[in-house]
Amino acid sequence: MTRVAVIGAGPSGLAALRSFQSAAKKKAKIPEIVCFEKQDDWGGLWNYTWRTGLDEHGEPVHGSMYRYLWSNGPKECLEFADYSFEEHFGKPIASYPPRAVLWDYIKGRVEKAKVRKWVRFSTPVRMVEWDKKKKLFNVTVHDRRKDRMYTEQFDNVIVASGHFSTPNVPFFEGINSFNGRVMHAHDFRDALEFKDKDVLIVGRSYSAEDIGSQCWKYGARSVTATYRTKPMGFKWPARFEERPLLQKLVGKTAHFKDGSIKEIDAIILCTGYQHHFPFMAEDLRLKTTNRLWPLDLYMGTIWEENPRLSYLGMQDQFYTFNMFDAQAWYVRDVILGRIKLPKLDAMKKNSRAWRKREEKLENAEQMIWFQGDYVKELIAATDYPSFDVEAVNRTFMEWEHDKMADIMGYRNKGYRSLMTGTMSPKHHTKWVEAMDDSMEAYMKND
C-alpha cells in the first residue's frame, strides 16, 4: 500500500489529512497516511504553550503564540471553504477571534473528519532521506514518549512544519552586555510581564505591530518601535512611538540612528523567522527567505527535483488556512494521480514566471491579488469547494484600510463571510478593553 508521511499537524498538516479524508469519503482509494507531530496535541502554532526555548523533551519549542492574541486579520479571509465558522459555532461570530476560538475552529473540522488516529504525537522527525534504489523515503523519527527512534519507509512526504518557529535573531552592538531583558518575539508569552516597563520593539512587520500593541494595551510604560527601512506609520496612541534603527546599547540605554537615546528595560526582537528544516536531507531541503514565491516548488508546493516530496504553506502569507487547503488538495491529487505534472523544465519555467511577477509587486494590494490569483489557480485544479477569491481579496483591502485608519480599533470591525454570505456581528467589547482572551468570554454575548 502506498504510504504518505505528513510532517506536522498544524493548519497545513491538518489540511493534508482532511484532503485525503475528504477523498476517501467520496469513495476514492487513499494511501495510508501517517502524520508526525512534535507537540502532544494538534493545531501547530494555535496550540499555545507557556514553554519557551526547548520543550519538556528538549526539542525546540514550535509555538510563537502568546497569550491575549486576537487574529490580526478578519476570520472571513481565512475561513475554510468546506467548514464555515457558522457550521462550527452554530451561530455567526465576530470577525477577529482570539486564539482559543481559532484553535477550536481548526480542531472542529478534523475532529469531524475523524483523522486523529493518523497522527503520532510527541514525535519529532529527525531525518528524511530519499533512497534512490528503492525509490522510497526513509523517515527517521523520535517517539519522545517511549524515547525511541525508528525509521519507516514512505512513498510520499508532505512537509507541513511551518515557518514561524525558528527565530531570526540579529546582533546589535552592546546587546551582549545589555542589562535588561533580550528576547525574540518567538519567546513572547504574556504582555503583563511588561507592565510599567519601557519596551523596545525591533522590527516593523506583523509581530512588531501586534506585540507592540499588546504591550501597550496591557500597560507598558512606553513602547518604542525601531525600524530599518521605514516606520510602520500607524497613528499610534500616547506611550507608543517609532524611531529609526537601533545602533547600539550601552548598559540599558538604546541609541538610535537619529542620535536620540532612550532608557529601556526590555528588547523584543520582532525580526522575523527562518525557514528551517534540519531534518530534511540536503537534496530535499527547501532553502528560501520568507516571500510570496519561493523557488523550487512547482505550484508553490511540489518539490520540482523530486515530486514525491511537497511542502505546504511555505509562502509569506496573506492567505492562510484556505490557501493551505488549496495546496493540500492539489498535492493530494498529484499523489492520487489525478493531476499529471509537467516535465521538470516546464515546472521550472512556470515557477520562474510566477517569481518574475512576484518581483514586480509594489504594495500590499498587489501582493494580495497575486496570492489570490495563486489560490484561484490551485482551487481550479481540484474538487476543493470553490469560493469568491476576489471578494476575499477585497476584504483584505478593507482590512488594510481599517488598520491604517485605526491600529488599536480595527479589530472592532466586522465583515461578511464569503462562504455563507452572513455578515459578522459586532463584538460585545472593544479590543482595547477586552483583557480576557478566553473562548467563554468571547462567545458569551454574540
Next chain:
Amino acid sequence: MTRVAVIGAGPSGLAALRSFQSAAKKKAKIPEIVCFEKQDDWGGLWNYTWRTGLDEHGEPVHGSMYRYLWSNGPKECLEFADYSFEEHFGKPIASYPPRAVLWDYIKGRVEKAKVRKWVRFSTPVRMVEWDKKKKLFNVTVHDRRKDRMYTEQFDNVIVASGHFSTPNVPFFEGINSFNGRVMHAHDFRDALEFKDKDVLIVGRSYSAEDIGSQCWKYGARSVTATYRTKPMGFKWPARFEERPLLQKLVGKTAHFKDGSIKEIDAIILCTGYQHHFPFMAEDLRLKTTNRLWPLDLYMGTIWEENPRLSYLGMQDQFYTFNMFDAQAWYVRDVILGRIKLPKLDAMKKNSRAWRKREEKLENAEQMIWFQGDYVKELIAATDYPSFDVEAVNRTFMEWEHDKMADIMGYRNKGYRSLMTGTMSPKHHTKWVEAMDDSMEAYMKND
C-alpha cells in the same frame, strides 16, 4: 587512514584533541581527528553567548553560562595536570576565577597545542549511524556557514557534547497562566534583569544556589528558593529564604507546601538538565539521568555495545576538567590500541560493580572519594601526568565546609595547587563586592 570524529569542542572535546596531539608530540602515529562544533568558537559552556533559546542558525543554544559567573569550586580541583594555571597566567592567581579567566585558561592549552585546525566550527551534528557492513560510522553534519549538510565516514566517534545544555522543565499548576516571567536556568543571562524583583528559584542544586546568590548580589528585592526534598540549608543573608515546594501559581502569587504564599515577579527553574543526544542513532544513544555512574559505558566512557564509540564527561561531576582529561587519554589509548578492552560481559560486570558502589553513596564526601577513585583508575592506565588525587579530594572537602560556613563568602578563600604546590593568593576584592567579572578586573592586582 583511521579517522576519529569528536563531537563538541568544549572542555571534554578539547581534552580529546589535546590527548591525541600529546601522543603525536611523543612521536606516536595518530588518526585523522575531525572535531565538529556547533558554536563559532571553542570552549563549550565557557564560550558565553547572550543568545537564549535558538541561536543565529536556529540551533538550540548550547550555553547555560551567565554573566558574572565565578567558579563555584576551587580552580585547584579542576586544574589540568599537563598545563597549570601558573603556566598559563605566568603567576599564581586566586582560587575562584570568573568565567572569562577560566575560558582563557582552557583556550591557552589548546592554542599551545595548535589543534584549532582540527575543528570545524558552526557545524552541528545531525546524525551518527553505524554501518554494520562497512564497520564505519556515518556522521551527517550541517555546515551552517555554507548551509550545507554532508556525510563523512569515521572509524571512531567520541561524543563530547556535554549534558548541561538541554533543560529539564517541570510543570507546576498555574505556570501556564503566570503573569510574570518564567524561565529555566539555561536561559539565565544577566542578574541585573532581576534587580528590585521578587525572584522565585525552584531547585536546590548548584544552579539554584548560584543563580539565587547572583540575583541577591545584584540587587533582587527578595530571593525565595523552593525545594522538593530538603532545603539547601546554607546560612542565607537577609532577603534570601527557602520554602518547601511550590504547589501552584495564581496570577503572580506562589503557593507553597507549608501553606504560605508570596507575590513574585519571576520564576527561575533551576531544575536540572537532560542528557540529550538527538543526533545519535537509537543503538548508539546514551540514555541516563545525571548521576555519578551512568550505565552502558565501560570505565565511564567506552560504549560497551560498540567500543568504537565513546562518551566523555557524561557523569554528574565533582571532578571536571582533569576528569575529562583522564577519560580522553583513556579513550585515546583504546583507539590507539594501547589499551585492550575486556570482552563485553567483563565490561558489563565491571560497570555493574561501580554502579553498585555508587548506589550506596550517602553524602558528598563519599561521592567525592568515589569519583576520585574513578579518576585515579583512569590516570593509572595512561601517560596522563599523575597528580595527588586524594589531595584534590581533600580540597573538595575543605570547599564543601567553607561553603557551608559562609555561602556568600566561601569564594574569598584560597587553596594550594596540587600540580605546582603553590598556595593561591587572596583575591583583591570580596566576591559580594566584586561586580565586574572581566579578566582585566580579576587579574589587575594579583
